[in-house]
Amino acid sequence: MALAPKFDADGLVTCVATDARSGDVLMVAHMNGEALQKTIATGEAWYFSRSRRALWRKGESSGHVQRVVEMRVDCDQDAVWIKVEQAGPGACHTGRRSCFYRTVPLRQPGAVTLEFRDGERTFDPKDVYGDK
Amino acid sequence: MALAPKFDADGLVTCVATDARSGDVLMVAHMNGEALQKTIATGEAWYFSRSRRALWRKGESSGHVQRVVEMRVDCDQDAVWIKVEQAGPGACHTGRRSCFYRTVPLRQPGAVTLEFRDGERTFDPKDVYGDK
Numbered sequence: 001m002a003l004a005p006k007f008d009a010d011g012l013v014t015c016v017a018t019d020a021r022s023g024d025v026l027m028v029a030h031m032n033g034e035a036l037q038k039t040i041a042t043g044e045a046w047y048f049s050r051s052r053r054a055l056w057r058k059g060e061s062s063g064h065v066q067r068v069v070e071m072r073v074d075c076d077q078d079a080v081w082i083k084v085e086q087a088g089p090g091a092c093h094t095g096r097r098s099c100f101y102r103t104v105p106l107r108q109p110g111a112v113t114l115e116f117r118d119g120e121r122t123f124d125p126k127d128v129y130g131d132k
Numbered sequence: 133m134a135l136a137p138k139f140d141a142d143g144l145v146t147c148v149a150t151d152a153r154s155g156d157v158l159m160v161a162h163m164n165g166e167a168l169q170k171t172i173a174t175g176e177a178w179y180f181s182r183s184r185r186a187l188w189r190k191g192e193s194s195g196h197v198q199r200v201v202e203m204r205v206d207c208d209q210d211a212v213w214i215k216v217e218q219a220g221p222g223a224c225h226t227g228r229r230s231c232f233y234r235t236v237p238l239r240q241p242g243a244v245t246l247e248f249r250d251g252e253r254t255f256d257p258k259d260v261y262g263d264k
Contacts, residue, residue, distance in 0.1 A: 023155020
């Protein structure tokens with residue numbers, strides 16, 4: 001019953017963040033040991049950005065922090081699930097509540113075209129992140 | 133709006149499966165191109181087992197198949213979320229409904245000890261998988 005994360009070759013575990021109220025998946029990201037430790041110690045979500053190769057406190061730019069209501073670890077400890085209270089209008093850098101704002105139609109012949117679902121923007125990324 | 137999965141160096145995307153009714157995360161696994169295509173075509177969950185290096189129809193051994201109610205893709209298309217109807221008593225190979233049956237206590241000093249949450253077994257893995 002000890003926490004013994006099984007980090008991958010890059011030193012990361014996968015983290016799924018769901019909305020504590022709706023249950024919707026907000027985002028999938030990664031944590032290194034330090035991000036995991038900081039999340040556990042502070043009760044706020046910290047990740048490791050694979051593109052920036054840097055520790056990342058969720059909301060550090062946008063203010064859209066995530067308060068962790070509960071953290072769980074899976075059977076082989078290579079993934080964690082956090083139920084969060086998402087501050088601000090959304091979790092996604094595109095300006096939506098969730099990163100999962102498009103559906104993939106199932107059991108259709110031919111090319112797959114995505115469809116928006118909950119795709120309306122809840123904030124303008126330019127206002128929040130500037131022109132970065 | 134085309135489906136254009138961003139596979140990682142191993143040719144995989146991350147897949148989060150949630151229970152379509154409760155919203156609980158059942159498991160986190162991976163799909164290669166073929167698993168994704170088969171899931172889309174059949175509406176049943178197919179994964180790629182990293183340990184066995186093989187395509188894997190969820191439930192092929194246990195009968196605990198997953199009917200996909202909805203599939204979504206995230207903003208950068210390196211993760212998919214499927215809402216599923218889980219057949220049988222559970223998704224986890226340890227004999228539980230979900231792979232996430234242990235919590236990680238937050239904001240506690242000292243060593244982290246996991247706690248069971250929804251940890252009761254809903255089936256006996258030996259009955260389902262034999263001695264594999």
